Amino acid sequence: MKKRLFLIITVFLLVALGVTTTPAPSLAQGPLNAPGALCVRVDRQQLYTVSTTQLPDAQLIILDLSGSMTDSAGTGGSRISLALDVLGQFIQEPPDGTLVGLRTYSGYSGSCTDTRLQAPIAPLNRSQLQSIVNNIPYPDGSTPIAYTLQTIPGDFQGMSGPKEVLLITDGGESCGGDPVDVARQLASRDPNLTIHVIGFDINDAEAEQNLREIPRVANGTYIPAETTGDLLQALSVAIRVPFYAYNSGGVLEGEGLVNRTTLPVMPGSYQVQVPALSVQVQNVLVEANRGTTIQVTSSGAIQVIQNDSACISDFCPDVPLPRLVIGQRGRVTYGDPRPVRVRSETGLDGAILTQLALGEEFNVLDGPICADGYLWWLVQNSQAYGWSAEGVFGNYYLEPWQ
Numbered sequence: 001m002k003k004r005l006f007l008i009i010t011v012f013l014l015v016a017l018g019v020t021t022t023p024a025p026s027l028a029q030g031p032l033n034a035p036g037a038l039c040v041r042v043d044r045q046q047l048y049t050v051s052t053t054q055l056p057d058a059q060l061i062i063l064d065l066s067g068s069m070t071d072s073a074g075t076g077g078s079r080i081s082l083a084l085d086v087l088g089q090f091i092q093e094p095p096d097g098t099l100v101g102l103r104t105y106s107g108y109s110g111s112c113t114d115t116r117l118q119a120p121i122a123p124l125n126r127s128q129l130q131s132i133v134n135n136i137p138y139p140d141g142s143t144p145i146a147y148t149l150q151t152i153p154g155d156f157q158g159m160s161g162p163k164e165v166l167l168i169t170d171g172g173e174s175c176g177g178d179p180v181d182v183a184r185q186l187a188s189r190d191p192n193l194t195i196h197v198i199g200f201d202i203n204d205a206e207a208e209q210n211l212r213e214i215p216r217v218a219n220g221t222y223i224p225a226e227t228t229g230d231l232l233q234a235l236s237v238a239i240r241v242p243f244y245a246y247n248s249g250g251v252l253e254g255e256g257l258v259n260r261t262t263l264p265v266m267p268g269s270y271q272v273q274v275p276a277l278s279v280q281v282q283n284v285l286v287e288a289n290r291g292t293t294i295q296v297t298s299s300g301a302i303q304v305i306q307n308d309s310a311c312i313s314d315f316c317p318d319v320p321l322p323r324l325v326i327g328q329r330g331r332v333t334y335g336d337p338r339p340v341r342v343r344s345e346t347g348l349d350g351a352i353l354t355q356l357a358l359g360e361e362f363n364v365l366d367g368p369i370c371a372d373g374y375l376w377w378l379v380q381n382s383q384a385y386g387w388s389a390e391g392v393f394g395n396y397y398l399e400p401w402q
Helices: 002-016 079-091 126-134 145-149 179-189 205-217 228-238 309-315
Strands: 036-042 058-064 099-105 115-123 163-169 193-200 222-225 242-246 252-257 263-265 268-274 279-286 291-296 302-305 329-333 340-343 352-356 361-371 374-380 385-389 397-400
Touching: 036 252, 036 268, 036 279, 036 309, 058 079, 058 115, 079 126, 079 228, 099 126, 099 145, 115 126, 145 163, 145 179, 163 228, 179 193, 179 205, 193 205, 193 228, 205 222, 222 228, 252 263, 279 291, 279 302, 291 309, 309 361, 309 374, 352 385, 361 385
Parallel strands: 036 291, 058 099, 058 163, 163 193, 193 222
Antiparallel strands: 036 263, 099 115, 242 252, 242 268, 268 279, 291 302, 329 361, 329 397, 340 352, 340 385, 361 374, 374 385
16 A cells, blocks of 8 residues: 555656656556456475375476586576586475486587486486486587477376476577477377476576467466576476465355466455465455465465566466566667557557657556556656556567666
8 A cells, every 4th residue: 555655646746747748647457347366376395295195196307408508597506507406405305106207308519309318207216316317418509398398298108197297498499399389289188298397597588488388388387497496496386286265255266276376366355275285364355457476485474465476477478477676677678679668557558658669778666467468567767657568569578677
């Protein structure tokens, strides 16, 4: 409420100072009868306390060994060294008997058909798998994601229950294949197959956008990971823990899986339950066009995060994950020479107030808000302020800028 009041005062001051000669943009959140988004995020240490019946019958980790994995990660150390450290920790966490396999791709310069099943899917043998991880070849070469995905049916041969693939990569396809099409075909042939993609330290917005399409067509989740902690948490996505949302009258409005489902619900107050973790949260407010996340920490503490950009971005999947932060600056980046349109309200029907050119900077006043399938931010430059969305008119992105 305080943030909203501050925003309204700021807008009136901007108008009074003559920052813009155009009509003031609407502060509405979009159509009030539109749904909002509800997410439940649970720390992996809590997830591994649940019954092993929540685990898939088998899971396969696919690790990118392309040359770029030797690059330094933003948090220090090479991407491959950090990824292997995380795999070593991950091996210690699943319950005994968990079926786990490891496949890698590339490793040879110029090869677009180099993929290897380093560890066939089998009951977890921690020492054996750790030895394999310790002897992973030095990364080199290309990124044949599509070719590698085609090998998945053979890796799961003879297995009929739920099967989960966790693809860890730092970039997109580089061998001319179409991994989205391959993933779509695999999912249509085997409804028990789920493909998740973990984007590790990705700094190419176009590649990230393409990677997000793979799990979208294969029943999975795209998870960005910047740190080793992010990566370790992401590897727990294969654990299937359901949550349920009940309205104020006690009627079940929807259900999903923690760390995976973005649940659309109409605005209102909800009771959210995660029976496997004995979690029950009352009076969870969901607003139209905005995301609300229930976060369960490693200690079991529960936090309710209003206006969560990560949750609402899953609800509006046509753009990359939002990186802008209210109160900070951003700029227009990547690619398309056409200007970014700034509108009087969220949605494509809003009047055009001004335009932002490629490279132009702006202040971030509010957002993100979901409207017409896109995420909208209230932005201000030297001429005007209004709502703008990524990817609506051309291939551009809005990024943080200090």
